[in-house]
Amino acid sequence: MKIFIDTANIGEIRKAAAMGLLDGVTTNPSLVAKEGKNFRQLLAEILEVVDGPISAEVVSTKTEEIIPEARDLAAIHPNIVVKIPLTKDGLAAVRTLSREGVKTNVTLCFSPTQALLAAKAGATYVSPFVGRLDDVSIDGMELIRRILTIYRNYGFTTEVLVASIRHPIHVLEAALAGAHAATIPFKVIEQLFRHPLTDIGLENFLRDWNSSQAKLV
Numbered sequence: 001m002k003i004f005i006d007t008a009n010i011g012e013i014r015k016a017a018a019m020g021l022l023d024g025v026t027t028n029p030s031l032v033a034k035e036g037k038n039f040r041q042l043l044a045e046i047l048e049v050v051d052g053p054i055s056a057e058v059v060s061t062k063t064e065e066i067i068p069e070a071r072d073l074a075a076i077h078p079n080i081v082v083k084i085p086l087t088k089d090g091l092a093a094v095r096t097l098s099r100e101g102v103k104t105n106v107t108l109c110f111s112p113t114q115a116l117l118a119a120k121a122g123a124t125y126v127s128p129f130v131g132r133l134d135d136v137s138i139d140g141m142e143l144i145r146r147i148l149t150i151y152r153n154y155g156f157t158t159e160v161l162v163a164s165i166r167h168p169i170h171v172l173e174a175a176l177a178g179a180h181a182a183t184i185p186f187k188v189i190e191q192l193f194r195h196p197l198t199d200i201g202l203e204n205f206l207r208d209w210n211s212s213q214a215k216l217v
């Protein structure tokens, strides 16, 4: 499963990239707004740190406005994936853009039938939001499993990018379901490393080593 970081914070992106496990980055207008930087400047900084798909979202809502905005974003760098909302206008734009070879990430997906439409439109990725579904008492991971089944049934090449991840169990279940990718907040990436038995085990190994005559050479 590919691991993307879900942030527009360059400090977090640098730290995650240094871990050597990062395959890509996803941003959204809320995450970008939090950074208070020029969007293109921010994308340039991210592109310097990560050599993988970087999702940048359009803010237009009409097909005829989404298409030129998406083309402009895609022209910045071949690693840019244009994030487009799962609306009628958005999917019409995805259809045109996918024919031109623009990579797209269809976002704000909350149902299997929406995901079916995204795949038929030619999306490169679809982003189903598991945490936001859990928030309203709907099982977000069931959505992932259903989308994967539909995509397998018809051989769609659209990749399922699990989004709105809130904790390590979401990551575990995404991997068990066979999702292609998960976009994970920095805090959760850090949580994935931790296990108290690892810490205790290492502490004991080092204490035993240091209290003995054992030497490295």
Ligand code: E4P
Pocket: 006, 026, 027, 028, 107, 127, 129, 131, 132, 163, 164, 165, 183
């Ligand atoms: C990613 O593509 C989404 O923008 C993001 O995962 C949404 O996460 P949230 O529900 O925690 O805001």
